[in-house]
Amino acid sequence: MNEGIYRQLGEVMAKRGLGGRPTNVPEYDTMLRVLFTPDEAESSCVMPPGYFTPNVISQATGKNESDVTITLEKMADKGLCMSVVRKGARVYVGPPLMPGIFEFQFMRGTKTERDYEIARAINAYRKAAASVTVIPRRASYPGSRVIPVQRTIKAETSVQTFDQVRNYIENSEPIAVTTCYCRHEALLIDEKDICGMPNDVCMQFRTSAEYLIERKIGRQVSKDEAMDVMRRAEEAGLVHACVNTQRLDFICNCCACHCAILQNVLRQPRPADAILHAFLPSFGEETCTLCGICTDRCPAKALSINGGNLPEWNAERCIGCAVCASGCPEGTIVMVERQGAFVPPADMRTLGEVIAKERSRADF
Numbered sequence: 001m002n003e004g005i006y007r008q009l010g011e012v013m014a015k016r017g018l019g020g021r022p023t024n025v026p027e028y029d030t031m032l033r034v035l036f037t038p039d040e041a042e043s044s045c046v047m048p049p050g051y052f053t054p055n056v057i058s059q060a061t062g063k064n065e066s067d068v069t070i071t072l073e074k075m076a077d078k079g080l081c082m083s084v085v086r087k088g089a090r091v092y093v094g095p096p097l098m099p100g101i102f103e104f105q106f107m108r109g110t111k112t113e114r115d116y117e118i119a120r121a122i123n124a125y126r127k128a129a130a131s132v133t134v135i136p137r138r139a140s141y142p143g144s145r146v147i148p149v150q151r152t153i154k155a156e157t158s159v160q161t162f163d164q165v166r167n168y169i170e171n172s173e174p175i176a177v178t179t180c181y182c183r184h185e186a187l188l189i190d191e192k193d194i195c196g197m198p199n200d201v202c203m204q205f206r207t208s209a210e211y212l213i214e215r216k217i218g219r220q221v222s223k224d225e226a227m228d229v230m231r232r233a234e235e236a237g238l239v240h241a242c243v244n245t246q247r248l249d250f251i252c253n254c255c256a257c258h259c260a261i262l263q264n265v266l267r268q269p270r271p272a273d274a275i276l277h278a279f280l281p282s283f284g285e286e287t288c289t290l291c292g293i294c295t296d297r298c299p300a301k302a303l304s305i306n307g308g309n310l311p312e313w314n315a316e317r318c319i320g321c322a323v324c325a326s327g328c329p330e331g332t333i334v335m336v337e338r339q340g341a342f343v344p345p346a347d348m349r350t351l352g353e354v355i356a357k358e359r360s361r362a363d364f
Protein backbone atom coordinates (compact mmCIF):
# COMPACT_ATOMS: atom_id res chain seq x y z
CA MET A 1 0.00 0.00 0.00
CA ASN A 2 2.81 2.41 0.90
CA GLU A 3 4.39 2.01 -2.55
CA GLY A 4 1.20 3.30 -4.18
CA ILE A 5 0.84 6.21 -1.78
CA TYR A 6 4.39 7.49 -2.33
CA ARG A 7 4.07 7.12 -6.11
CA GLN A 8 0.84 9.14 -5.95
CA LEU A 9 2.45 11.70 -3.62
CA GLY A 10 5.35 12.11 -6.07
CA GLU A 11 2.91 12.96 -8.85
CA VAL A 12 0.79 15.30 -6.70
CA MET A 13 3.81 17.22 -5.35
CA ALA A 14 5.37 17.55 -8.82
CA LYS A 15 2.16 19.24 -10.00
CA ARG A 16 1.88 21.41 -6.88
CA GLY A 17 5.33 22.92 -7.49
CA LEU A 18 8.99 21.98 -7.44
CA GLY A 19 10.64 24.98 -9.16
CA GLY A 20 10.70 23.09 -12.47
CA ARG A 21 13.04 20.40 -11.11
CA PRO A 22 12.88 16.88 -12.59
CA THR A 23 11.45 13.98 -10.58
CA ASN A 24 12.86 11.07 -12.63
CA VAL A 25 15.61 10.31 -10.10
CA PRO A 26 15.36 7.71 -7.27
CA GLU A 27 16.37 10.37 -4.73
CA TYR A 28 12.97 12.07 -5.25
CA ASP A 29 11.08 9.08 -3.83
CA THR A 30 13.63 8.60 -1.02
CA MET A 31 13.24 12.27 -0.01
CA LEU A 32 9.43 12.03 0.07
CA ARG A 33 9.64 8.97 2.35
CA VAL A 34 11.92 10.87 4.75
CA LEU A 35 9.64 13.93 4.80
CA PHE A 36 6.19 12.25 5.00
CA THR A 37 4.88 9.27 6.97
CA PRO A 38 2.46 7.08 4.95
CA ASP A 39 -0.46 8.67 6.83
CA GLU A 40 0.80 12.21 6.03
CA ALA A 41 1.40 11.22 2.40
CA GLU A 42 -2.20 10.01 2.12
CA SER A 43 -3.56 13.32 3.49
CA SER A 44 -1.25 15.35 1.22
CA CYS A 45 -2.47 13.51 -1.87
CA VAL A 46 -6.06 14.72 -1.37
CA MET A 47 -5.40 18.31 -0.25
CA PRO A 48 -7.38 20.66 -2.53
CA PRO A 49 -6.02 24.06 -3.70
CA GLY A 50 -6.56 26.92 -1.20
CA TYR A 51 -7.82 26.69 2.39
CA PHE A 52 -9.55 23.49 3.56
CA THR A 53 -10.86 22.02 6.81
CA PRO A 54 -10.07 18.52 8.22
CA ASN A 55 -13.54 17.45 7.11
CA VAL A 56 -12.45 17.66 3.45
CA ILE A 57 -9.57 15.21 4.06
CA SER A 58 -11.80 13.01 6.19
CA GLN A 59 -14.33 12.68 3.37
CA ALA A 60 -11.65 12.02 0.74
CA THR A 61 -9.82 9.36 2.77
CA GLY A 62 -12.69 7.86 4.79
CA LYS A 63 -10.75 8.50 8.00
CA ASN A 64 -12.18 9.77 11.24
CA GLU A 65 -12.15 13.63 11.34
CA SER A 66 -10.47 13.86 14.75
CA ASP A 67 -7.67 11.51 13.56
CA VAL A 68 -7.25 13.65 10.43
CA THR A 69 -7.04 16.78 12.61
CA ILE A 70 -4.26 15.21 14.70
CA THR A 71 -2.35 14.30 11.51
CA LEU A 72 -2.77 17.82 10.02
CA GLU A 73 -1.64 19.46 13.27
CA LYS A 74 1.52 17.31 13.31
CA MET A 75 2.11 18.14 9.65
CA ALA A 76 1.77 21.88 10.36
CA ASP A 77 4.35 21.58 13.16
CA LYS A 78 6.69 19.75 10.77
CA GLY A 79 6.33 22.31 7.95
CA LEU A 80 4.44 19.86 5.70
CA CYS A 81 1.25 21.93 5.53
CA MET A 82 0.33 25.46 6.58
CA SER A 83 -2.37 26.30 9.08
CA VAL A 84 -4.06 29.56 10.10
CA VAL A 85 -7.35 30.66 11.64
CA ARG A 86 -9.87 32.24 9.22
CA LYS A 87 -13.33 33.49 10.28
CA GLY A 88 -12.89 31.77 13.63
CA ALA A 89 -12.12 28.34 12.14
CA ARG A 90 -8.82 26.47 11.92
CA VAL A 91 -7.98 25.89 8.23
CA TYR A 92 -5.05 24.27 6.41
CA VAL A 93 -3.20 24.79 3.10
CA GLY A 94 -1.13 22.25 1.14
CA PRO A 95 2.02 24.13 0.01
CA PRO A 96 4.28 23.12 -2.90
CA LEU A 97 7.60 21.46 -2.18
CA MET A 98 9.35 24.59 -3.45
CA PRO A 99 8.87 27.36 -2.52
CA GLY A 100 7.28 25.95 0.62
CA ILE A 101 8.00 22.61 2.28
CA PHE A 102 11.77 22.53 1.51
CA GLU A 103 12.26 25.97 3.04
CA PHE A 104 10.01 25.39 6.09
CA GLN A 105 12.25 22.46 7.10
CA PHE A 106 15.26 24.66 7.85
CA MET A 107 13.75 28.02 8.87
CA ARG A 108 13.75 27.17 12.60
CA GLY A 109 17.53 26.92 12.49
CA THR A 110 17.50 23.83 14.74
CA LYS A 111 19.84 20.84 14.61
CA THR A 112 17.75 17.80 15.56
CA GLU A 113 18.34 14.26 14.23
CA ARG A 114 15.34 14.78 11.92
CA ASP A 115 16.83 18.08 10.63
CA TYR A 116 20.07 16.29 9.67
CA GLU A 117 18.19 13.43 8.01
CA ILE A 118 15.97 15.79 6.00
CA ALA A 119 18.94 17.97 4.97
CA ARG A 120 20.77 14.90 3.63
CA ALA A 121 17.67 13.70 1.73
CA ILE A 122 16.86 17.10 0.16
CA ASN A 123 20.51 17.76 -0.68
CA ALA A 124 20.84 14.35 -2.36
CA TYR A 125 17.69 15.04 -4.38
CA ARG A 126 18.89 18.54 -5.42
CA LYS A 127 22.22 17.10 -6.65
CA ALA A 128 20.56 14.24 -8.51
CA ALA A 129 18.00 16.61 -10.09
CA ALA A 130 20.78 19.03 -11.15
CA SER A 131 22.72 16.18 -12.76
CA VAL A 132 19.84 15.33 -15.13
CA THR A 133 18.73 18.91 -15.82
CA VAL A 134 19.53 20.24 -19.29
CA ILE A 135 20.26 23.98 -19.26
CA PRO A 136 18.39 25.55 -22.19
CA ARG A 137 20.35 27.85 -24.51
CA ARG A 138 17.67 30.46 -24.00
CA ALA A 139 16.48 31.27 -20.47
CA SER A 140 12.80 30.59 -19.81
CA TYR A 141 10.47 33.19 -18.25
CA PRO A 142 12.13 34.28 -14.97
CA GLY A 143 10.54 32.69 -11.90
CA SER A 144 12.40 35.05 -9.56
CA ARG A 145 13.40 38.68 -9.42
CA VAL A 146 15.81 40.87 -7.50
CA ILE A 147 14.91 44.02 -5.62
CA PRO A 148 17.67 46.64 -5.61
CA VAL A 149 18.63 48.44 -2.41
CA GLN A 150 16.41 51.52 -2.30
CA ARG A 151 19.06 54.14 -1.47
CA THR A 152 21.18 53.21 -4.50
CA ILE A 153 18.45 54.16 -6.97
CA LYS A 154 18.96 57.41 -8.86
CA ALA A 155 16.81 60.07 -7.22
CA GLU A 156 14.85 61.13 -10.31
CA THR A 157 14.02 57.57 -11.31
CA SER A 158 10.31 56.75 -11.15
CA VAL A 159 10.57 53.66 -8.98
CA GLN A 160 7.75 51.20 -9.60
CA THR A 161 5.74 50.25 -6.55
CA PHE A 162 6.67 46.58 -6.73
CA ASP A 163 10.33 47.46 -6.35
CA GLN A 164 10.04 49.26 -3.03
CA VAL A 165 11.01 47.10 -0.09
CA ARG A 166 9.76 49.68 2.39
CA ASN A 167 6.39 49.60 0.70
CA TYR A 168 6.07 45.83 1.18
CA ILE A 169 7.09 46.09 4.78
CA GLU A 170 4.73 48.95 5.60
CA ASN A 171 1.79 47.18 3.99
CA SER A 172 2.36 43.70 5.43
CA GLU A 173 1.06 42.38 8.72
CA PRO A 174 2.36 40.31 10.38
CA ILE A 175 6.03 40.01 9.35
CA ALA A 176 8.19 37.04 10.39
CA VAL A 177 11.95 36.68 10.26
CA THR A 178 13.40 33.18 9.99
CA THR A 179 16.78 31.51 9.63
CA CYS A 180 18.08 31.44 6.04
CA TYR A 181 17.12 27.91 4.98
CA CYS A 182 19.83 27.65 2.31
CA ARG A 183 22.70 28.51 4.65
CA HIS A 184 21.23 26.37 7.45
CA GLU A 185 20.71 23.37 5.16
CA ALA A 186 24.37 23.68 4.09
CA LEU A 187 25.46 23.79 7.74
CA LEU A 188 23.50 20.60 8.48
CA ILE A 189 25.29 18.86 5.60
CA ASP A 190 28.75 20.16 6.51
CA GLU A 191 29.34 22.09 9.74
CA LYS A 192 32.34 23.82 8.17
CA ASP A 193 30.25 25.20 5.30
CA ILE A 194 29.84 28.73 6.71
CA CYS A 195 30.20 31.83 4.51
CA GLY A 196 29.98 34.34 7.37
CA MET A 197 26.81 36.04 6.06
CA PRO A 198 24.03 36.82 8.58
CA ASN A 199 21.58 33.92 8.98
CA ASP A 200 18.46 35.52 10.53
CA VAL A 201 17.47 37.50 7.43
CA CYS A 202 14.71 35.59 5.64
CA MET A 203 11.49 37.58 5.71
CA GLN A 204 7.91 36.32 5.32
CA PHE A 205 4.72 38.37 5.00
CA ARG A 206 1.01 37.96 5.89
CA THR A 207 -0.40 34.36 5.78
CA SER A 208 2.94 32.55 5.68
CA ALA A 209 4.24 34.83 8.46
CA GLU A 210 1.12 34.12 10.53
CA TYR A 211 1.70 30.39 10.17
CA LEU A 212 5.45 30.51 10.85
CA ILE A 213 5.02 32.68 13.96
CA GLU A 214 2.29 30.46 15.42
CA ARG A 215 4.35 27.28 14.88
CA LYS A 216 7.52 28.95 16.22
CA ILE A 217 9.31 28.38 12.92
CA GLY A 218 9.99 32.15 12.72
CA ARG A 219 9.67 35.15 15.05
CA GLN A 220 7.42 38.16 14.64
CA VAL A 221 9.21 41.48 14.05
CA SER A 222 8.05 45.10 13.96
CA LYS A 223 8.29 47.11 10.73
CA ASP A 224 11.36 48.98 12.12
CA GLU A 225 13.06 45.67 12.92
CA ALA A 226 12.21 44.39 9.44
CA MET A 227 13.90 47.44 7.89
CA ASP A 228 16.94 46.81 10.13
CA VAL A 229 17.11 43.25 8.75
CA MET A 230 17.18 44.68 5.21
CA ARG A 231 19.91 47.16 6.18
CA ARG A 232 22.04 44.38 7.73
CA ALA A 233 21.59 42.28 4.62
CA GLU A 234 22.56 45.22 2.42
CA GLU A 235 25.74 45.95 4.40
CA ALA A 236 26.75 42.30 4.18
CA GLY A 237 26.32 42.36 0.39
CA LEU A 238 23.34 39.99 0.23
CA VAL A 239 20.95 40.07 -2.73
CA HIS A 240 17.25 40.79 -2.04
CA ALA A 241 15.42 38.12 -4.05
CA CYS A 242 11.79 37.05 -4.29
CA VAL A 243 9.37 35.15 -6.47
CA ASN A 244 8.53 37.07 -9.65
CA THR A 245 4.99 38.07 -8.68
CA GLN A 246 3.53 41.47 -7.82
CA ARG A 247 2.17 40.20 -4.53
CA LEU A 248 5.05 39.09 -2.32
CA ASP A 249 4.88 36.45 0.38
CA PHE A 250 8.60 36.53 1.17
CA ILE A 251 11.92 38.25 0.52
CA CYS A 252 15.12 36.22 0.76
CA ASN A 253 18.49 37.82 1.42
CA CYS A 254 20.76 35.62 -0.63
CA CYS A 255 24.44 34.80 -1.04
CA ALA A 256 25.71 33.31 -4.30
CA CYS A 257 27.55 30.58 -2.38
CA HIS A 258 24.43 28.97 -0.88
CA CYS A 259 21.18 30.32 -2.37
CA ALA A 260 19.43 27.76 -4.59
CA ILE A 261 17.66 30.52 -6.57
CA LEU A 262 20.84 32.54 -7.24
CA GLN A 263 22.94 29.49 -8.04
CA ASN A 264 20.38 28.36 -10.59
CA VAL A 265 20.34 31.85 -12.17
CA LEU A 266 24.13 32.23 -12.20
CA ARG A 267 24.75 28.93 -13.98
CA GLN A 268 22.63 30.03 -16.96
CA PRO A 269 24.56 31.18 -20.05
CA ARG A 270 23.06 34.69 -19.65
CA PRO A 271 22.13 35.22 -15.97
CA ALA A 272 20.69 38.64 -16.86
CA ASP A 273 17.84 36.90 -18.74
CA ALA A 274 17.13 34.37 -15.99
CA ILE A 275 15.94 36.71 -13.23
CA LEU A 276 13.73 39.77 -13.57
CA HIS A 277 15.43 43.02 -12.59
CA ALA A 278 14.13 46.53 -13.18
CA PHE A 279 17.41 48.43 -12.61
CA LEU A 280 21.00 48.44 -13.87
CA PRO A 281 24.16 50.07 -12.50
CA SER A 282 25.41 53.35 -13.98
CA PHE A 283 28.99 54.46 -13.27
CA GLY A 284 30.12 58.09 -12.78
CA GLU A 285 33.67 58.18 -14.10
CA GLU A 286 34.97 61.18 -12.16
CA THR A 287 34.86 59.62 -8.67
CA CYS A 288 36.01 56.01 -9.21
CA THR A 289 39.32 55.13 -7.53
CA LEU A 290 39.41 51.57 -9.01
CA CYS A 291 39.47 50.20 -5.46
CA GLY A 292 37.87 46.91 -6.60
CA ILE A 293 35.28 46.71 -3.79
CA CYS A 294 32.41 46.47 -6.29
CA THR A 295 34.12 43.69 -8.25
CA ASP A 296 34.63 41.69 -5.04
CA ARG A 297 31.03 42.22 -3.90
CA CYS A 298 29.33 41.46 -7.24
CA PRO A 299 27.68 38.00 -6.81
CA ALA A 300 27.35 37.52 -10.57
CA LYS A 301 31.00 38.19 -11.48
CA ALA A 302 29.72 40.88 -13.82
CA LEU A 303 32.48 43.39 -12.96
CA SER A 304 36.23 43.29 -13.48
CA ILE A 305 39.09 45.77 -13.45
CA ASN A 306 40.98 45.62 -16.74
CA GLY A 307 42.62 49.03 -17.10
CA GLY A 308 40.60 52.13 -18.02
CA ASN A 309 38.96 54.53 -15.59
CA LEU A 310 36.09 52.30 -14.48
CA PRO A 311 35.38 48.64 -13.73
CA GLU A 312 34.36 46.76 -16.89
CA TRP A 313 30.67 45.76 -16.77
CA ASN A 314 29.30 42.59 -18.39
CA ALA A 315 25.63 43.24 -19.24
CA GLU A 316 24.92 39.54 -19.92
CA ARG A 317 25.91 38.58 -16.37
CA CYS A 318 24.47 41.57 -14.45
CA ILE A 319 21.30 40.74 -12.47
CA GLY A 320 20.71 44.33 -11.29
CA CYS A 321 21.02 43.56 -7.59
CA ALA A 322 22.74 46.87 -6.61
CA VAL A 323 25.21 45.13 -4.29
CA CYS A 324 28.01 46.95 -6.17
CA ALA A 325 26.32 50.34 -5.67
CA SER A 326 25.55 49.82 -1.98
CA GLY A 327 29.21 48.96 -1.29
CA CYS A 328 30.95 51.65 -3.34
CA PRO A 329 32.68 54.00 -0.87
CA GLU A 330 32.79 56.85 -3.40
CA GLY A 331 29.12 56.77 -4.43
CA THR A 332 30.25 56.20 -8.02
CA ILE A 333 27.48 53.72 -8.86
CA VAL A 334 23.76 54.49 -8.98
CA MET A 335 21.00 52.19 -10.16
CA VAL A 336 18.97 53.44 -13.12
CA GLU A 337 15.77 52.05 -14.60
CA ARG A 338 16.30 49.28 -17.14
CA GLN A 339 14.64 49.70 -20.51
CA GLY A 340 12.19 46.93 -21.32
CA ALA A 341 11.71 45.62 -17.76
CA PHE A 342 8.23 44.17 -17.57
CA VAL A 343 5.63 44.09 -14.82
CA PRO A 344 5.58 40.71 -12.99
CA PRO A 345 2.51 38.43 -13.07
CA ALA A 346 -0.04 39.14 -10.33
CA ASP A 347 0.30 35.93 -8.34
CA MET A 348 1.87 32.45 -8.15
CA ARG A 349 -0.85 30.81 -10.23
CA THR A 350 -0.40 33.25 -13.13
CA LEU A 351 3.38 33.00 -12.84
CA GLY A 352 3.17 29.19 -13.03
CA GLU A 353 1.03 29.41 -16.18
CA VAL A 354 3.43 31.85 -17.89
CA ILE A 355 6.49 29.73 -17.01
CA ALA A 356 4.83 26.51 -18.27
CA LYS A 357 3.92 28.23 -21.56
CA GLU A 358 7.45 29.58 -22.04
CA ARG A 359 9.08 26.23 -21.13
CA SER A 360 7.02 24.44 -23.74
CA ARG A 361 8.61 26.69 -26.39
CA ALA A 362 12.17 26.66 -24.90
CA ASP A 363 14.97 26.39 -27.43
CA PHE A 364 17.08 23.41 -26.25
Ligand code: SF4
Residues within 6 Å of the ligand: 283, 287, 288, 289, 290, 291, 292, 293, 294, 295, 311, 327, 328, 329, 330, 331, 332, 333
Ligand atom coordinates in the same frame (compact mmCIF):
# COMPACT_ATOMS: atom_id res chain seq x y z
S1 SF4 B 1 33.70 50.32 -5.55
FE1 SF4 B 1 33.30 52.33 -6.48
S2 SF4 B 1 35.26 53.38 -6.42
FE2 SF4 B 1 35.70 51.20 -6.07
S3 SF4 B 1 36.12 50.38 -8.16
FE3 SF4 B 1 33.96 50.10 -7.77
S4 SF4 B 1 32.98 51.91 -8.66
FE4 SF4 B 1 35.16 52.40 -8.43
Ligand code: SF4
Residues within 6 Å of the ligand: 280, 281, 297, 298, 299, 300, 301, 302, 303, 317, 318, 319, 320, 321, 322, 323, 324, 325
Ligand atom coordinates in the same frame (compact mmCIF):
# COMPACT_ATOMS: atom_id res chain seq x y z
S1 SF4 C 1 27.21 44.59 -11.51
FE1 SF4 C 1 27.05 42.85 -10.12
S2 SF4 C 1 26.63 43.77 -8.09
FE2 SF4 C 1 26.23 45.34 -9.63
S3 SF4 C 1 24.05 45.20 -10.08
FE3 SF4 C 1 25.10 43.91 -11.59
S4 SF4 C 1 25.11 41.85 -10.67
FE4 SF4 C 1 24.65 43.28 -9.00
